[in-house]
Amino acid sequence: MRKAALAALLLATASPLLADSLMPAAPYTNEQLPDPKQEAAAKHLMESLRCLVCQGQSIADSDAEMAGDMRSLVRTRIQKGEKPEDIRKWLIERYGDWVSYNPPLDALTWPLWVMPILFLGIGVWIVSGRLKRRNRK
Amino acid sequence: MIAEGGLAALWLAAALAALQLVLGIMGVRSGRTDLLAAVRPVAVVQGVLTLIAFVALIWLFVTVDLSVALVAANDASTKPLLYKFAGTWGNHEGSMLMWVTILGVAGGAVAILERRLNERTLIATLAAQAAIGLGFYAFLLFASNPFARLNPAPVEGQGLNPLLQDPGLAFHPPTLYLGYVGLSVAFSFAVGALVTRDVGAAFARAMRPWVLGAWILLTLGITAGSYWAYYELGWGGWWFWDPVENASLMPWLAATALLHSVTVLATREGLRAWTVMLAVVAFSMSMVGTFLVRSGILTSVHAFAVDPKRGTFILALLAIYIGGALALFALRVGTVREGSRFDAVSREGALVINNLLLSAILGVVLVGTLYPLIAESLTGEKLSVGPPYFNSAAGPLALILVAVMAAGPVMRWRRDDLKAVAKRIALPVLVAAIAFLAVILLAPGIRILPLLGLVAAAGVGLASLAPLWKRNLRRTPLFIWGMVISHLGIAVSMAGMAAESAFTRETLVATQVGATHKVGPYTVRLDDVQPIAGPNYTAIEATVTARRGAGAPILLKPETRTFPSPQTETNEAAIKTVLDGQLYIVVGKPDDQGRWQLRAWWKPFVTFIWLGGALIAFGGFLAMIGRIRREIRHAPPPEFV
Numbered sequence: 001m002r003k004a005a006l007a008a009l010l011l012a013t014a015s016p017l018l019a020d021s022l023m024p025a026a027p028y029t030n031e032q033l034p035d036p037k038q039e040a041a042a043k044h045l046m047e048s049l050r051c052l053v054c055q056g057q058s059i060a061d062s063d064a065e066m067a068g069d070m071r072s073l074v075r076t077r078i079q080k081g082e083k084p085e086d087i088r089k090w091l092i093e094r095y096g097d098w099v100s101y102n103p104p105l106d107a108l109t110w111p112l113w114v115m116p117i118l119f120l121g122i123g124v125w126i127v128s129g130r131l132k133r134r135n136r137k
Numbered sequence: 138m139i140a141e142g143g144l145a146a147l148w149l150a151a152a153l154a155a156l157q158l159v160l161g162i163m164g165v166r167s168g169r170t171d172l173l174a175a176v177r178p179v180a181v182v183q184g185v186l187t188l189i190a191f192v193a194l195i196w197l198f199v200t201v202d203l204s205v206a207l208v209a210a211n212d213a214s215t216k217p218l219l220y221k222f223a224g225t226w227g228n229h230e231g232s233m234l235m236w237v238t239i240l241g242v243a244g245g246a247v248a249i250l251e252r253r254l255n256e257r258t259l260i261a262t263l264a265a266q267a268a269i270g271l272g273f274y275a276f277l278l279f280a281s282n283p284f285a286r287l288n289p290a291p292v293e294g295q296g297l298n299p300l301l302q303d304p305g306l307a308f309h310p311p312t313l314y315l316g317y318v319g320l321s322v323a324f325s326f327a328v329g330a331l332v333t334r335d336v337g338a339a340f341a342r343a344m345r346p347w348v349l350g351a352w353i354l355l356t357l358g359i360t361a362g363s364y365w366a367y368y369e370l371g372w373g374g375w376w377f378w379d380p381v382e383n384a385s386l387m388p389w390l391a392a393t394a395l396l397h398s399v400t401v402l403a404t405r406e407g408l409r410a411w412t413v414m415l416a417v418v419a420f421s422m423s424m425v426g427t428f429l430v431r432s433g434i435l436t437s438v439h440a441f442a443v444d445p446k447r448g449t450f451i452l453a454l455l456a457i458y459i460g461g462a463l464a465l466f467a468l469r470v471g472t473v474r475e476g477s478r479f480d481a482v483s484r485e486g487a488l489v490i491n492n493l494l495l496s497a498i499l500g501v502v503l504v505g506t507l508y509p510l511i512a513e514s515l516t517g518e519k520l521s522v523g524p525p526y527f528n529s530a531a532g533p534l535a536l537i538l539v540a541v542m543a544a545g546p547v548m549r550w551r552r553d554d555l556k557a558v559a560k561r562i563a564l565p566v567l568v569a570a571i572a573f574l575a576v577i578l579l580a581p582g583i584r585i586l587p588l589l590g591l592v593a594a595a596g597v598g599l600a601s602l603a604p605l606w607k608r609n610l611r612r613t614p615l616f617i618w619g620m621v622i623s624h625l626g627i628a629v630s631m632a633g634m635a636a637e638s639a640f641t642r643e644t645l646v647a648t649q650v651g652a653t654h655k656v657g658p659y660t661v662r663l664d665d666v667q668p669i670a671g672p673n674y675t676a677i678e679a680t681v682t683a684r685r686g687a688g689a690p691i692l693l694k695p696e697t698r699t700f701p702s703p704q705t706e707t708n709e710a711a712i713k714t715v716l717d718g719q720l721y722i723v724v725g726k727p728d729d730q731g732r733w734q735l736r737a738w739w740k741p742f743v744t745f746i747w748l749g750g751a752l753i754a755f756g757g758f759l760a761m762i763g764r765i766r767r768e769i770r771h772a773p774p775p776e777f778v
Contacts, residue, residue, distance in 0.1 A: 030725065030734045032645050043643070048525045056379050058523070061372030063708070063725075101523025108518060112508055116530050119500040123493040 028075035029068040035079075042075045045084040048101045049074070049091065058101065140205050143193030144284040147234075150186035150241060151274035153179050154267040157244075161264025165257055165332065176260050177248040180267070184245025191225075191238040194283055198225040204290035207231065207283050213296040213702055215673045223307040224297045229431060229447070230283035232310065236427065237273045239318040244270065247322055247347075253768070254343040255335055262322075262329030269321055272454040280450050296702035299674070305365035313358030313385055317423040319351030320388055323395065324420035327413045328462055331469045336409045341402035344416065346765055348399055352392040353757040359385050360750030371708030371723045373738045375637070375746060378527040383506040384426030387499055391419035394495040397488050405550055407476035407485050410466075411492070417462045422499070424455050429506070480552040487545035494538040501530045532586050539593045539631065542624055543600035562600055569596030583639050590635030598628035615763025623756030630749025636718075636742040647732040657739025659683045659720055666724070666733060674698045676709075679724035679733065683713065695724040719743050 033039040046060035051067040059067040059074070070091075077087050091099050103109045157179045164172035194207075199221050203209045211228045212221060226232045244266040251259055277283070326344040330336045362385065367375040376382060395415040401408045432448025479485035505522045513519055547561040572595035576588055601624035604617055642657035653662040665680040676698040683691045693711035700707070713720040718741040725734030 030645055030736075031647060032643070048523065050521050050523070056377065057370075058377075061370065061374050063371070063706075097518065097520035099521070101521050102525035103520055103522050108512055108516060109508075109520065112504060112522065112526065113530070115504045116497060116501045116534070119497045120493070120534075123497060127489055127493060 026069060026072035028079075029072045033075050033079055038078050039075075041084055042078040045078070045087060046071055046074050049088070050099050050101055052095060052099060139193050139196055140202070140284040140286060143190045143197075144282070146186045146190040146193065147274065147278060147284075150183050150190065151271065151278060153183040153186065154241075154270040154274060157183060157267035158264050158271060161260050161267065165261045165264065168257065173256055173260050176263050180248035180263050181245040183267070183270070184241040184243075184248075187238040187241030191234055194231060194234055195222060195225045197284075198222065198231075201294065203292075203294055204286055204288070206285045206287040209287050209291050209294045211295065211297055213294040213673070215293075215702070216297060216302070217672050219304065219307060220297055220302050224301075226310050226314075227297050227301045227306055230277070230281045232314070233273070233277055233281050233431070234283050235311065235314055236318055237270065237277055239314055240266070240270050240273060240321055243319060243322050244325075247325075251343060254339065255333065258329045258333045258335045258340065260329075261332040262325045265325035265328035265332075266321065269325070269458060272457065276447075276450050276454065280447050293702075296673075296700070298703065299698065299700040299705045299707050300369060302673075302700075303365065303369055305361065305369070309358060309361045309365055312354050312361060316351045316353075316355030316358050316392075317385075317388060317426065319347060319354060320392060320420040320423050322347040323351065323392075323416040324462065327416035328465060331413060331465050331473075334469065334472050336413055336473045338403050338406050341399050341412065342768065345396075345399050345403055346761055346768075348392060348395055348416075348419075349757055349761040349764070352389070352396055353754045353761065355385070355389045355392060356750060356754040356757065359389060360747050360754070363750070364747045368710050368712060368721075369707070371710050372736070373641070373643075373710075373721050373740065375743070378505075378524045380506050381430050383502050384429045387422040387502055387506075388419055388426060390495050390499040390502065391415060391422045394492045394499070395419050397491050397495075401485050401488050402476070405477055405479070405485060407479060408489070408492075409476045410470050410473045413473070414466060415492070417459070417466060418499075421455075421459045421462070422503075424451075424458065425503075428452060428455055477551075479550070482548070482553050482555050482558065484545065484548045484550045484553070487541055487548050490541050491538065491545060494534055494541065498531050498534050498538070501534065502527065505530065528586060536589050536593055539597050539627065542627065543597045546601070546604045546620060546624065561603065565596045565600035565603070568599050569593065572596070580639065587635040587639035590631050591639070594628045594632035594635060598625060598632070601625040601628055615766065616760040617763075619756045619758070619760025619763060621756070622759060623753045626749045626752030626754075626756055628749070629745050629752055630747075633742050633745025633747075633749060637740050637746065640741045641743075642739040644735075644737045646735050647728055648735045649732050654735070654737065656720070656737040657741075658685050659737075659739060660685075661722065661735070661737050663724075663733060663735060666727075669696070671698065673702075674700045677724065679735075681711065681722050681724075681735075683720055683722070685715075691720070693720070693722050695722045697724060697726070714744060717741055 033042060043060060047058050049059045049070065051057045051059045051062040051064055051070070053064050053066045054062045057064075057067070059070045062068075074087055078084065088100055088102075092104075097103065097108075103112055105113060157176055160172055160179065161176050163169075164176060197205050197208050198212050199218070201208060201212050201214045201221060203212075207228065207230050211231070212224055216224065220227075224231075226235045244263060247259075247266065248263055251262075254262075323344055326340065326347070330340045359382075362382070363375050366377070367373065395412065398408045398412045398415055402412045428448065428451045431451055505526055509520055509522055543565055544558055544562050548558055569592050573588075573592045576583060576591050601621055604621055605613060608617075644654050644656040644661070646654050648654065648663050650663050650665060653660055655661070660683070662682045662684075663679060664682055667678050667680070669676050669678045676696040678694055678696045681693040681695065683693060685691075691713050693713060695711035696709040698707045698709060699705075708723050708725070711722045718739060721738040721740060723736040725736065727733050
């Protein structure tokens with residue numbers, strides 16, 4: 001896990017994302033967008049993105065420098081009019097599925113969505129079976 | 138000397154656990170009364186010895202004995218006394234010793250207090266408790282010795298993670314652990330009853346107070362932990378669907394289901410096999426939680442002092458105990474008689490739905506927590522499962538569950554009429570409908586989950602009081618009061634969660650001293666920023682004045698603390714609690730133009746989340762007192778409620 005975090009950190013340093021942080025404060029790291037609608041969209045997205053160098057925090061609630069840079073990136077792109085899901089896609093391409101708290105539905109993750117329905121189905125099946133048996137008696 | 142004494146006490150306790158197990162097995166098999174009679178005192182002495190070992194470790198921490206490796210790594214003479222004391226369990230070895238101590242003391246308490254159960258079943262129960270203890274003693278003594286010496290002793294210790302230096306540390310972990318490990322008693326009762334083929338109402342009544350006790354403490358522990366994370370992490374979040382949080386939620390879900398099914402077994406002799414299964418599952422979830430937290434295989438916001446190597450040991454213990462219990466269950470489930478019958482529309486029926494939904498939610502949380510691990514080990518791909526998944530998968534199930542909760546308590550045992558039930562909950566349904574319209578009109582654009590949460594909270598809040606309708610309140614049994622208050626607590630907590638997520642106002646700014654900003658109904662002004670010194674840290678303290686309209690100014694002093702050992706910075710939020718919510722202010726770093734980061738939140742009714750949690754626990758407490766009093770008064774107790 002530590003190795004992965006380190007790799008993510010190196011990846012991040014290699015990208016131009018972090019180069020900004022050496023210059024005076026990147027825009028919107030700790031400030032909101034002026035348009036409340038855009039800010040709400042950005043906030044909603046940021047809450048579902050993992051801070052890659054933290055212990056299980058989203059970038060919306062982390063003090064880490066990298067989280068701040070990612071907040072700046074998300075807000076700037078939202079301000080330019082990009083769709084939140086496109087930004088998520090771009091980040092996933094860069095950092096892998098690890099960065100998104102919202103697992104996509106694909107070959108690897110389908111059990112996540114099927115299992116709850118399966119649990120409920122099995123439960124209902126068992127209960128209804130027992131009730132029927134009882135009624136017959 | 139104290140360290141060696143503690144270690145010796147631990148070894149003796151382990152030896153006694155082995156003795157307790159052997160005597161128990163021999164006694165249950167032969168039925169010899171002298172063997173059976175010997176088990177109780179052994180269990181009591183074992184409990185006392187673990188307590189001695191734990192007190193020894195506390196003593197070492199309080200006196201900062203740096204020749205003990207664990208103390209040197211986690212303690213420091215500069216720490217305030219409270220954190221020397223509570224720091225005992227702020228690390229791996231210490232927290233595992235606390236785990237084992239609770240296990241031992243719980244076994245001793247069962248030996249002293251339990252008088253109603255069939256003697257053979259009780260002794261089998263104590264033997265099962267000893268078997269669990271034995272594995273965890275081995276884990277402590279061979280893989281996590283808390284009393285290991287360090288030579289030469291360092292001049293100063295390395296201190297405690299500053300995030301943990303909070304009064305919450307003195308309260309939250311012990312409460313949670315008491316709940317976690319308290320469920321071991323339910324597990325042992327289930328194993329005991331399976332061994333002696335004694336699954337019935339008497340077993341359920343004996344187990345119920347223990348389940349209630351563990352559940353109350355789990356509820357309090359989770360509630361306290363949530364509030365602690367809320368004010369300590371400095372971003373106003375109160376639940377992160379983080380693996381460590383899920384680890385505490387899973388035993389709670391299982392215990393909640395068990396609490397309800399054990400009632401069906403105790404009063405109606407129904408759901409026998411299912412109740413036994415749940416008792417096994419509940420403590421299994423505690424062990425899974427311990428494994429997840431202690432092994433460090435998961436990335437968590439609450440992770441501290443973890444070691445992956447030890448994970449294998451706990452995993453092996455997990456496999457032995459869960460596998461063993463399930464195997465015993467499979468062998469004996471045929472001998473468990475089918476319980477009494479009931480209709481689909483009945484109190485039992487509603488409780489079955491309750492159990493079904495709680496199990497499904499438990500399944501969602503378990504799968505969501507473990508899935509990233511499984512996926513990574515199978516394919517090498519790292520993925521994250523977080524709040525969006527849990528909210529959308531568990532949220533709807535929870536809402537249905539809460540709706541059933543409104544109807545369940547007003548339904549009759551065995552058989553009821555759907556129309557009559559509908560009539561009884563007509564008023565709450567009407568209130569929910571009015572709430573629905575009101576919220577849509579007053580807060581257009583609200584997200585679906587918070588909307589339904591508010592609606593359900595209104596309906597259920599009223600419905601939870603229905604069992605008191607037309608009753609003489611002074612003669613209403615305590616456990617009915619307990620149920621009513623707990624269910625009301627669920628509604629209150631849900632209202633808080635929904636209101637917080639729908640109506641929170643956030644203001645993040647870089648501000649100069651003297652500038653004002655708006656957050657919700659408040660105007661906030663940064664007046665001053667000063668360096669200050671604490672007992673073992675230095676800090677930047679901001680002075681912020683907040684005003685609501687023309688109201689009196691409120692003074693808030695958020696801090697950023699810098700700890701030298703270990704080198705860390707923490708945010709101390711300043712929180713003003715008013716009747717309808719909390720104002721939450723954090724000061725961050727200055728930028729190159731001398732402006733300060735200021736984060737401010739107005740969180741309407743956020744306090745209801747934890748108030749609801751406290752109500753749930755208080756209701757459980759009343760129910761426990763009521764049940765115990767009734768057990769003492771009537772022996773044997775009546776079959777109906």
